[in-house]
Amino acid sequence: MAVILQVPFLTGAGASPLGAIGRMSDGWFAGFADYAHLGLQVLPAAVVLALVGAVAAWGFAGQGGIDRGTLAAAAAVGLATAVVIATVLHGEVRYLAPAYPWLWIAGAPGLDRLARAVPGRAGPVAAVLVLAALAAGAVGSAQERNREASQSLLGLRRASEAIAEEAAGRPCLVVTGRLPQVMWYSGCDARLFNLRQVRLPAIADGPSFMLFFEGDPREPEGALREAYLAEVGEPLAAVEGFRDVEVYLVEEPPAEG
Known part of the structure; x- marks a missing residue:
């Protein structure tokens, strides 16, 4: 990741993300404050669901092969990844994407246990409905964000x-x-x-x-x-x-x- 972040500097741009860290006047943790302005984008539905799964997995740990050490390791790596990215870059949700897979690794066992707790065929049906709702919400959010970005960038381009x-x-x-x-x-x-x-x-x-x-x-x-x-x-x-x-x-x- 460090090599990738250095590419803008190596190609001649003076705004390399890692270069920004070296400029103490900008502040090492300036990016964190940006997330406060992003509202619900910081915690999209998929991330909330993964967090629920992670909490459930921790509660079920020790039962049925869910190892508490593995869960803690996945959560720690995901948190460390998010902290490093937020420190280096400014507050845009898309930059946190590398941290999400670790969160899902921690949350998947808990979600599986919760689904199995639903009796009969209601479990698979509920899982399908949840996935459909997540997909619909993601598509709708992306379309709205793209419309806003397109309209915003038009004025920025003219300026x-x-x-x-x-x-x-x-x-x-x-x-x-x-x-x-x-x-x-x-x-x-x-x-x-x-x-x-x-x-x-x-x-x-x-x-x-x-x-x-x-x-x-x-x-x-x-x-x-x-x-x-x-x-x-x-x-x-x-x-x-x-x-x-x-x-x-x-x-x-x-x-x-």
Whole structure:
């Protein structure tokens, strides 16, 4: 995993996830706070079901071949995987996917025992109904998320294109909460906002920008947001839509005489 996370750095991008850990100003555990903004996405139905199975398996441990040590090992590896990923990357549920199989390994024996506890043919029927409900919920959630992402990225793309036009082929830098998308559409390098104090990195021989994407948890809020805005003038571009996007040109400080 460490090698994979280094690929962006090795290919020339300055926003390597592991590189971000080395920048103490960003905070080692900055990604954890992002999960608080994701609501029910952090605990989708399948994960809740696996947790129920894991608890049941622990309760049934020692009966019928369920080994408590094996359960503890699977749960510990899954938790460690989730913690490492959340530390290295920011709070997006999809990044936690490598931890889910370990959770299901721990939960499967418990779910099997619970299903066997249902008398007669009701057990298989209940299992089929649960699986159908999970599949339907997953498909519906994915469709809704894709619609929102499509509408959101449209405004982000237009704002990034305005940045590219202003940069006019020069080296450029954007401070934003949406690193990969802005880097792709604008052709600029990008940095995350410092959420503890105003810090606007500059780039030699080119312009710097700030991009605010409505509702992004990786952007400053309240007084800190106002402090960032005090460093710039009127928006260079403002795109209204599903999520409003504003772009500001960061003026170069005057040269000291």
